[in-house]
Amino acid sequence: MGQGDAPERTRRALAAAFDPVFYRTVYDDIARTGSDPLRHYAGTGWREGRDPAPWFSAAAYLSRYPEAAGGDPFLHYLDRGWRQGCEPAPSAHRERFLERIGARPHAVGAGPQAAPRAPDADLPAGLGRKAARELAATGFDAAYYLSAWPDVAAAGQDPLDHFLQTGWREGRDPSPDFSAADYLEVNPDVAAAGVNPFLHWLAAGRAEGRPLRFELGFRGRIVARLTPLEERVAAAAR
Template sequence: MAAVATPDRVNYVLALAVDADFYKQTNPGLGLADVDPVLHYGEAGWLEGRDPAPWFSTRDYLARYPDVAAAGANPLVHYLTAGYREGREIVASAQAAAYHAMTEADRRAVAAGIISREERALAAQFFDPQYYLTMYPDVAASGGDPLDHFLSHGWREGRDPSNDFSVSDYFELNPDVAASGVHPFLHYVTTGRGEGRLARARLGFRHDVLANLKTFETRLADSTAWAQPMELSPVSELIAAMGKARPRGLHVTFSQDDYSRSVGGSQLCVQRESAEFALLGRNHLHVHPANGWPIVRNGPTQTPMGVLWNGQSVGVFTPPAIVEAMKAWAQHGEPHSFAIHNMLGHSSRDVIDIVRAGGMNAGYFWLHDMGSLCVGIHLLRNDVENCGAPPAGSPACSICVYGDWRRAQVREHQLLFDRLELTVASPSAVALETWRAGGSLDA
């Protein structure tokens, strides 16, 4: 066997060969965050059977070559200074496979001493990356690992790792954890679960709804931010499309969206309506806001409106452009009809102008919801409890996020019912009675 290497030579060899990252991650209980892995392995680690790198097993080398063990030589130093020349064989560390299976984010977190490898593995089992990226789009935009983000500082910002765990609730429910300063999620997955601690306050869906309730002003701001820029089509395109007509007149419908692309009760109703009129040989013109809007508009507007003719999208037009096309159609003198399925995103003035341009004044108004009584179209106070449509401005109405906006909603529908002869189509007697009791619209 070759002579024992000098101390300087030993340190040099170890510095080149010991994988500090691997050594820290495979020995999380040693408190190596502030210790040099090279020195630790050289002085004690190899004697304890620890592996210096994924490709080298300390125990196997000493077991294969008892002469190295008898000489008290560091097995890694021996192999690199003499063993490899002598043709001695080595095997990979038993921990190599687990190490290579770890993500780069895992390695960074463990190497930085944030958590141990075992803790991270446990956290990953209960962490919902899709939830985290959906709830926190800034993290998604950064392109970083969501678990790494949450474990390092996301929890300090009050971000939650899943729908089943609330950082703020866990601290509130467990003041001892809050006082200790430990990571709440790691405490839960490693200790709290076994102790029967709650991951979040279980106060029911009403509490959750109220805790996350947005003001109506915020919802309007969101709708403005989400609105897509629309390129208006020339009115000549709509007139040309309407020129390719079926023989027996026109039926016009209004709703909150494109019934051919969205799925829901009112959309299915418009689809069936369109199909029935097609069987009668009558044309169908459908008008909807090109961008969704959670309240009625008021006055004459230039709102971009999507238009479908006989089930096919024609383009985006302003209400005055649709009025112009309707006037051109009215010259045919054929029978017309109209139905209003939803007014969200429309103004009463625009709807009245469009139908009258086609020579119509009598039509139908559908009660798919209670949007003609309140901006909260389901009559749920703060989205959690049936309100029964109390008088606008009453205390019962003023405590609701929709209260301040209700008068404008009712006023626009009142204008619609005052100017047009509308017959109400209700899905049930109960819905009709609720609608009559909650308002004073004449129909």
């Protein structure tokens, strides 16, 4: 990729990693004025020391890596910081953000026992059991499920029924294209609601344009490029 591609590459990296929901939630003036979160952050937000995502503290990053001063610390991390081994710290607004979207319920007034859940509490609103099974069948991969979870095959259970009843609670994925853990991580309100993540995606998440996973790219690339410990030890010995 040539030098001329750098600004566009940087813009795309920022757009992919920036969290507009977080920005709008923790900065009341953005929600009040209706400003576009990404445009505001790129224009003035980073200069005001605002955080772009719940996992990134601009102040902490600048404190750890003063060489990033003079520009957007988030862009520094996205462009080269992660390659250099720089480690971000969570935003100071992270807990408030999770509380506001319902991922961290307040303890005030909570009794010693949790309130009993309704029988269909794991289903998206307005979806009955029969409709939920029919919906899940449109994206469920039975062959994959039986291959990935041989105990289900050995027990002679219907794979779709197993997934809907207990499998999703055990963290089992319904197809190779859907990771329940990833979906719940990027959509903490779904996790807090205790709804089957696959059904939520099919019934509402897909139409709402919700992401299936954190599309940050660099995290996966960092891990993928790490040399295994055994190879590093052997290289050191040589």
